[in-house]
Amino acid sequence: MSGRARGGLLIALFVLLAAWLLAPAGVPLYDGVGFPDEPYRWVAAPAGTGPTPAPTEGSSTARMRHGTMVDGLAIASSEQAPQVQVFLPIGSLTGPAGSTTVTARVTPVAGDSASPGMIFDGNVYSLSARTDAPGTPSAGLSTAIARVGGYVQFRSPLKPGVQPEMVYRATKSDPWRVLTVFRSGQDTYGSNDPSGLGDYALAFGVAAGSPPASGIAPPAHRGGASTGPLYWLAGGIVVLLALILVGARAKGSTQK
Amino acid sequence: MASGARESSRPAWVRAASLTAGFGAALLARVLVGGVSVARSAPAGWLFAGVLLVLSLAAGACRSSRLPRAWIGLPGALVLCIPLLLGRAAGDLGHRPAGNFLPWALTVAVVAAAEEMFLRGALYDACADWCGQTLAIIVGAVLFGLLHVPLYGWHVFALDVAVGGWLGALRQASGGWGAAGIAHVTADLAAWWLK
Numbered sequence: 001m002s003g004r005a006r007g008g009l010l011i012a013l014f015v016l017l018a019a020w021l022l023a024p025a026g027v028p029l030y031d032g033v034g035f036p037d038e039p040y041r042w043v044a045a046p047a048g049t050g051p052t053p054a055p056t057e058g059s060s061t062a063r064m065r066h067g068t069m070v071d072g073l074a075i076a077s078s079e080q081a082p083q084v085q086v087f088l089p090i091g092s093l094t095g096p097a098g099s100t101t102v103t104a105r106v107t108p109v110a111g112d113s114a115s116p117g118m119i120f121d122g123n124v125y126s127l128s129a130r131t132d133a134p135g136t137p138s139a140g141l142s143t144a145i146a147r148v149g150g151y152v153q154f155r156s157p158l159k160p161g162v163q164p165e166m167v168y169r170a171t172k173s174d175p176w177r178v179l180t181v182f183r184s185g186q187d188t189y190g191s192n193d194p195s196g197l198g199d200y201a202l203a204f205g206v207a208a209g210s211p212p213a214s215g216i217a218p219p220a221h222r223g224g225a226s227t228g229p230l231y232w233l234a235g236g237i238v239v240l241l242a243l244i245l246v247g248a249r250a251k252g253s254t255q256k
Numbered sequence: 257m258a259s260g261a262r263e264s265s266r267p268a269w270v271r272a273a274s275l276t277a278g279f280g281a282a283l284l285a286r287v288l289v290g291g292v293s294v295a296r297s298a299p300a301g302w303l304f305a306g307v308l309l310v311l312s313l314a315a316g317a318c319r320s321s322r323l324p325r326a327w328i329g330l331p332g333a334l335v336l337c338i339p340l341l342l343g344r345a346a347g348d349l350g351h352r353p354a355g356n357f358l359p360w361a362l363t364v365a366v367v368a369a370a371e372e373m374f375l376r377g378a379l380y381d382a383c384a385d386w387c388g389q390t391l392a393i394i395v396g397a398v399l400f401g402l403l404h405v406p407l408y409g410w411h412v413f414a415l416d417v418a419v420g421g422w423l424g425a426l427r428q429a430s431g432g433w434g435a436a437g438i439a440h441v442t443a444d445l446a447a448w449w450l451k
Binding site: 001004005006008009011012013015016018019020022242 | 310311314335338339390393414415417418419421422424425426428429
């Protein structure tokens, strides 16, 4: 190995170490196709679904200063892929002035008290937070701050198809409220509208006049654009470029 | 002599530009086929790998695998696994994926190998012929970073450029793309147990 090659390896190694130190946490697998998900875990499996392992909860702790959270909080359950993920930005959780830490938790609970015609798409998850102040009082969530960078994301147990709604209620006696929701992955749906501590869930049939047909998984739906013309386009480009490359190689060979 | 040098550099420039354009087309195809979850789409991955393989073979990359020196890809893979190994040593147990390993592994291996055959094989040779090995490493690293942005977001760009630089350095040290291919595939597959 030449000295230049050794030098190149050393430089690349230093650059790599610097990137590891400076890159944000949670950088995913370097490459390749994502891991396959495990089957959805239910608190109370619907009829016709076999028993599943118990779903997991997620929790995370952040520092507090003068009654305000000074770190961001990322919470995820432990399934592959997580069935729930929550991010709360700096300052979104508040508590007594003497608090030094706050712990937020998402706990799976059985869906209950659905509105008429509403069917839950997965478990209901309860978001709670407690500080370490004497008496372990609950923390409060500033929705104005939480909506700036905060989000809640759920994995749907159904195959991608009809998009569910995301609903929220502060307590069991409050009615469910619809949040803005977007599709964040093949079978995940998120909302940038964390509306408080309380219960969150995906559900169908929340909007008037749109109950899903029997709650059975909708037809499978492939994401992305129609692939037929795309394959022809990609194939045509590849053939054209291959011809250019072969021609360029032949030109280079004759010149030599 | 000067005009002869320009004549021989023109095909290298054409090769490099054509390969870069082809890479862009392959990435676009992967994103369009993969849809909102392109990182998890095996068909999109296979399409991407297929396009890169065709381009690489047309450019003559298979003659530069340099198998005898490809073994340095194994310590190269070990370097890439350092963060995961440190995490495990610190007590982060992670969780084993629940799906079927073999189909996943086959897809990952094909995609990773195709990327290396292209970026550290065909494109590296074209760029090195045109403007030297250092720029060849840099171009490959930047394209490696860019290819991950549609899959995971811009926050991974810096780290993936650095990883691409390491793979490019392995290419330079070994004389062929085989070492980078071994490192890339091995690191990807190892994450099944280490993540």
